[in-house]
Structure formats: structure tokens, C-alpha cells
Amino acid sequence: MSAATGNPSSAISQRSATSKTLDTGFILLTRIFAAGVGILLLWIAIIVGIQAIPAIQTFGLGFITSSTWNPVKDIYGAWPHVYGTLVSASIALLLALPVGVGVALFLSEDFLPARIQNILVFVLELLAAIPSVVYGFWGIVVLIPTMRYVGGLLNRTLGWLPLFALPPGQTEVTGPGMHVAGVVLAIMILPIIAAISRDALISVAPELRQAALGLGATRWETILKIMLPAASSGIVGGTMLALGRALGETMAVTMVIGNAKAASTSVLLPASTIASLLANEFAEADGLQLSSLMYTALILFGLTLLVNVLAEVIVRRFRQI
Amino acid sequence: MSSPRTLFAIGMTGLTFLAAAIALLILVAILSYVVINGGSRVSLDLFTQLPPVAVIKTGGGFGNALIGTLMTVMIAVLLSVPFGILAAIYLSEFGRETLFSSIVDFLTNVLSGVPSIVVGVFAYGVIVTKTGFSLKLGFSAIAGGVALAVLMLPIVVRTAAEALESVPNDVRQAAIGLGATQFQTVFRIVLPAAIPSITTGVMLAVARAAGETAPLILTTLFGYSWINSLIAPPTPTLSVLVFNFATGPSRNQQQLAWAASLILVALVLITSLLSRLAIRRKV
Numbered sequence: 001m002s003a004a005t006g007n008p009s010s011a012i013s014q015r016s017a018t019s020k021t022l023d024t025g026f027i028l029l030t031r032i033f034a035a036g037v038g039i040l041l042l043w044i045a046i047i048v049g050i051q052a053i054p055a056i057q058t059f060g061l062g063f064i065t066s067s068t069w070n071p072v073k074d075i076y077g078a079w080p081h082v083y084g085t086l087v088s089a090s091i092a093l094l095l096a097l098p099v100g101v102g103v104a105l106f107l108s109e110d111f112l113p114a115r116i117q118n119i120l121v122f123v124l125e126l127l128a129a130i131p132s133v134v135y136g137f138w139g140i141v142v143l144i145p146t147m148r149y150v151g152g153l154l155n156r157t158l159g160w161l162p163l164f165a166l167p168p169g170q171t172e173v174t175g176p177g178m179h180v181a182g183v184v185l186a187i188m189i190l191p192i193i194a195a196i197s198r199d200a201l202i203s204v205a206p207e208l209r210q211a212a213l214g215l216g217a218t219r220w221e222t223i224l225k226i227m228l229p230a231a232s233s234g235i236v237g238g239t240m241l242a243l244g245r246a247l248g249e250t251m252a253v254t255m256v257i258g259n260a261k262a263a264s265t266s267v268l269l270p271a272s273t274i275a276s277l278l279a280n281e282f283a284e285a286d287g288l289q290l291s292s293l294m295y296t297a298l299i300l301f302g303l304t305l306l307v308n309v310l311a312e313v314i315v316r317r318f319r320q321i
Numbered sequence: 322m323s324s325p326r327t328l329f330a331i332g333m334t335g336l337t338f339l340a341a342a343i344a345l346l347i348l349v350a351i352l353s354y355v356v357i358n359g360g361s362r363v364s365l366d367l368f369t370q371l372p373p374v375a376v377i378k379t380g381g382g383f384g385n386a387l388i389g390t391l392m393t394v395m396i397a398v399l400l401s402v403p404f405g406i407l408a409a410i411y412l413s414e415f416g417r418e419t420l421f422s423s424i425v426d427f428l429t430n431v432l433s434g435v436p437s438i439v440v441g442v443f444a445y446g447v448i449v450t451k452t453g454f455s456l457k458l459g460f461s462a463i464a465g466g467v468a469l470a471v472l473m474l475p476i477v478v479r480t481a482a483e484a485l486e487s488v489p490n491d492v493r494q495a496a497i498g499l500g501a502t503q504f505q506t507v508f509r510i511v512l513p514a515a516i517p518s519i520t521t522g523v524m525l526a527v528a529r530a531a532g533e534t535a536p537l538i539l540t541t542l543f544g545y546s547w548i549n550s551l552i553a554p555p556t557p558t559l560s561v562l563v564f565n566f567a568t569g570p571s572r573n574q575q576q577l578a579w580a581a582s583l584i585l586v587a588l589v590l591i592t593s594l595l596s597r598l599a600i601r602r603k604v
Binding site: 022023026029030033035044047098099100102103105106109120122124127129132133134136138140141142187190191219221223244247248249279283293304305307308309311 | 327329333334336337339341343345347351355404407408410411416421422424425428429434435436437438439442446450454471474478502503504507525529531532533535563564567578582585590597
């Protein structure tokens with residue numbers, strides 16, 4: 001790697017000592033900054049962890065399963081928010097995965113000329129880049145009224161399922177709620193799933209497709225039996241990355257989820273996520289409440305870290321093949 | 322007439338087109354709302370006036386929030402770009418194919434997956450809070466800038482490393498053959514060749530950072546007056562203005578929130594277009 005410092009032959013004058021020190025120093029400096037990325041990650045964990053200590057000492061692990069969040073009595077539990085985080089992200093995955101894989105197929109098969117495919121690639125790029133707070137604002141104005149109608153429809157047809165039930169006495173879906181948050185999140189993670197699934201589909205060896213077609217399979221038999229299974233690790237990896245994003249997404253969710261304090265089985269009711277709790281209460285909190293918020297942030301950090309590391313491992317494996 | 326296999330294939334192809342149409346439709350729906358609602362409010366006042374409080378029915382702008390966004394993003398660029406480029410130089414020039422650099426590469430990706438609100442909590446703990454191992458500066462532009470820098474860093478590292486790696490090896494060998502040191506090779510030859518792509522990457526990171534809201538509501542807060550200090554609250558920003566005004570009842574404030582959304586979306590749109598053009602020219 002360091003061809004310049006190693007081999008001065010006798011005919012060439014030796015490089016001065018300062019020049020050599022400068023070079024080693026420079027390489028060391030870049031190495032320190034490269035290590036800095038990892039140190040930063042560790043630092044984030046330590047800072048969040050330290051500030052969560054008072055809450056961890058007071059509530060222990062029971063914090064995760066306890067449902068009270070009462071600043072007046074100074075008792076805190078994270079369950080409604082953990083639950084909301086997991087459920088909203090699951091709804092988002094459920095909605096975004098089929099559409100995302102569909103878009104990926106559209107972009108990796110030759111249904112339409114490359115020029116038109118490129119437009120869709122740009123569309124995805126923009127969808128990924130629109131700020132979360134703009135999604136939230138759009139969600140308030142467009143999605144909440146739309147989803148009130150869709151939610152009402154779900155309640156009338158599938159209301160016997162606890163998932164789409166409304167509490168006794170309530171006949172209409174009020175507006176903000178878990179279902180709106182799920183849809184906003186689905187829109188936001190769609191580009192991630194589509195882009196990574198497309199990469200995975202494109203990198204499948206062309207011989208596999210040719211062999212399937214040569215054996216008489218139709219295009220869709222080839223896609224379903226050969227292409228998708230061959231690209232599955234990439235698609236799973238991309239989905240995991242999208243899940244990580246959905247778990248931690250804050251602004252859009254905060255603006256449409258309704259920020260309820262209790263966990264409910266029905267997805268048509270207001271709920272709350274860890275991220276939305278932090279966004280709502282952080283600036284005004286102090287003492288044990290602030291430390292409890294730090295504890296929830298630590299849980300969120302741990303959760304996303306786990307999902308992202310798994311995703312990274314899976315994506316890496318498929319890239320090596 | 323057609324066999325079931327053909328019918329199935331036509332149906333599935335239709336679903337694929339539907340998926341693509343959904344993605345396109347969502348983008349059009351969002352862009353049209355932002356452009357129509359935001360565009361009607363665009364005027365010079367936006368950039369020179371202060372935000373109105375909820376009871377004022379007309380007028381006002383977000384000059385202070387624009388400055389706040391510029392300030393926080395500038396701080397983020399000053400922190401993350403040198404850091405990111407130095408780390409990228411290691412990854413592409415000195416540490417290629419080593420275990421250490423693949424670990425750093427892995428951690429860079431993990432860092433980019435840390436939720437922005439958690440990064441906000443981190444910046445709060447390092448800069449804002451008055452207890453523990455903190456700079457104890459309080460809510461401030463600096464705290465917001467640090468949070469945005471953490472979010473920009475992985476993007477800068479990744480795009481800079483890619484840009485440096487795409488510089489052909491002949492160039493490095495020629496420089497070293499002529500007797501240049503590693504330092505000279507990197508700073509006089511490789512880095513200048515990679516600067517256009519690095520600039521594109523930094524611009525994309527800046528556009529993302531300008532729209533980030535979650536970490537800023539924990540670190541900069543919001544205010545209705547001009548900013549007179551880097552370290553004193555409040556530091557209003559465009560993204561936090563959108564959040565505060567979108568969720569409030571005032572029509573006038575909501576219109577301003579649309580106009581601010583338009584600026585943030587336009588920033589993203591323009592940088593994406595520019596980066597596409599830059600890539601096309603290179604190929």
C-alpha cells in the first residue's frame with residue numbers, strides 16, 4: 001500500500017526524515033478519523049445510556065412492559081410507545097413490501113424501455129429525499145381525511161375483528177391514528193425497499209433466467225420461481241433496513257398518529273411511538289421524566305441497532321455472491 | 322382462448338405496473354400540494370419578515386428561520402465534511418481491503434441507520450444539558466449543527482470514499498513514480514480529481530440535513546425574533562417552523578408552513594437534478 005516509502009534504490013536520493021514523518025503522520029491522521037466514525041457510534045450509546053441511568057435504576061426492566069406514563073406522580077412506563085412503534089412499523093412493512101417489490105420488478109425487467117425506467121428511478125430518489133416533516137404536513141391535510149373514509153369502510157366491513165373495532169359509543173373514525181401513521185411510514189420506506197430489491201434482482205446471474213426461459217417457463221414463472229428466490233436475501237436485507245427506518249421515523253408519525261397515552265388493539269384509534277413521545281415531551285421535561293425519555297431513546301436505539309446490524313449482514317452477504 | 326399461464330402473466334404484469342403507478346401518483350400528489358399551497362404565498366416578504374404569532378391573520382415571513390437553517394447546516398458542513406473526507410481518504414487510499422476499513426465501512430452504515438431523534442438526544446446530552454459530560458451551552462444553533470453533522474457524516478464518508486475509489490490507479494502510480502509523497506499524491510492529485518463527485522455528495526447531504534426536524538426540536542427550539550447568538554436560544558429553522566405551524570390552528574401560519582415546505586422540497590429537487598446532471602456528464 002505504501003509504494004513510495006519502501007523502495008528508494010541507491011541511485012535515487014533518500015527522502016528527508018521530515019517528509020517521511022509527515023507522510024506517516026498523515027496516514028495515521030486519516031486512520032484516526034476513520035476510527036472516529038465507530039467512536040461516534042459508541043459515544044452516542046454512552047451519552048444516551050448515562051442519562052437514562054436514573055430511570056433504569058428506578059424502574060428496571062419492568063419499564064418496558066409498564067403502561068403508566070404519569071408526570072404528576074413521576075411514574076413512567078414505555079409499553080404503549082414500544083407497542084405503537086412495533087405495530088406502526090409492521091403496518092408500514094405489510095403495505096410497502098408488495099408495492100416495493102412490484103416497483104423493483106418494474107425496474108429490473110424489460111417491460112418498458114430504459115428511458116422510462118429511469119424516470120421511475122428518479123421518482124424513487126425524490127420520494128426518499130422529501131423531508132419527513134413535509135410528509136407529516138401532507139399527511140395531516142390529505143391522508144387523515146382519506147384514511148378517515150378508508151378506516152370507516154374497514155370498520156363497517158371488518159369491524160368484528162378487534163383490529164378494526166371502535167370503542168363502544170364511537171361510530172366514526174376520528175382522524176389521526178395508527179392506520180394513518182402506518183400508511184405515511186409505508187410511503188416513506190417504499191423507496192428503500194424498491195431500490196435495494198432492484199439491486200438484488202439485477203445482480204442475479206443472467207444464466208439462471210436464460211436457463212428457465214430455455215426450459216419453457218413464462219416470464220412470470222421465471223420471476224416467481226427463479227428470480228425472486230435468487231434475490232431473496234437482498235430483498236430481506238432491504239426490508240430490514242426499511243424496518244429500521246420505520247421504527248425510528250419521527251416527524252411524519254408524530255403529526256398523524258394522534259399521540260394517545262394508551263395502547264389499543266384497534267389500528268383505527270390514536271396511538272403513540274417512542275419517537276413521537278420524544279418529539280412531544282422532550283423540550284419540556286426534566287428530572288425523572290427526562291431520564292425516562294432517555295430510557296425510551298435507549299430502547300429505540302437498541303432496537304434500530306439490532307435491526308440495522310442484521311440488515312447490513314444480510315445485504316453484505318448477497319453483495320459478495 | 323389464452324392459456325391460464327398467459328392470463329396469469331398478464332395479470333401479474335398489470336400488478337407490477339400498478340405498483341409503479343402508485344409510486345408515481347404519491348410523488349405527484351405530494352409535489353402538487355406543496356407547489357400549489359406553497360407557491361401562492363411566495364413573495365419577498367417571506368425572506369425579510371419575521372414569523373407572525375397565531376393571532377395575526379395576514380402577512381409575515383420566515384427570514385429568521387431561513388438564517389437559522391443556513392447557520393445550523395453551515396455548522397454541520399464545517400464539522401462533517403473535513404471529518405468525513407479524512408475518514409474516506411483512509412478507506413480508499415490506505416486501508417483498502419483491510420479488516421479495519423471493512424469494520425469502519427460497516428459502522429458507517431450502522432451510523433446512518435441511527436434514528437435522527439436519537440441523534441437529537443445525543444446532541445442534547447453532549448451540548449445542551451447542564452449536567453454531566455456536556456458543553457452546557459443550552460439550546461442553540463451549535464447543538465443543532467452538531468446533530469445535523471452526525472446525520473451528514475455517514476453520507477459524506479460513503480460518497481467521498483466512492484468518489485476517491487473511482488479515481489483510476491494509474492494516476493496514483495504516476496504521481497508516486499514522479500516522487501510525490503502519499504500526502505502530495507492525495508491532496509494534489511487524487512482529491513482534486515474526486516472533488517466534483519464529492520461536492521455532489523455533500524450537496525445531497527446538505528439538502529437532507531436542511532429538511533431534518535426531529536433532532537432540531539430537541540436542540541434549537543423555535544422563536545419569533547431574529548437570531549443574535551450562536552449559543553443562545555431560540556434558533557428558529559425552516560423545518561421546525563413547518564412542524565410548529567402545520568400543527569397549529571392559524572391559517573396564516575399554515576400558509577407559511579406550506580411556503581417553507583416548498584423551499585425545503587425545492588432544495589431537495591434541485592440538488593437531485595444537479596447531481597444527476599453531474600453524473601451524466603461524467604459517464
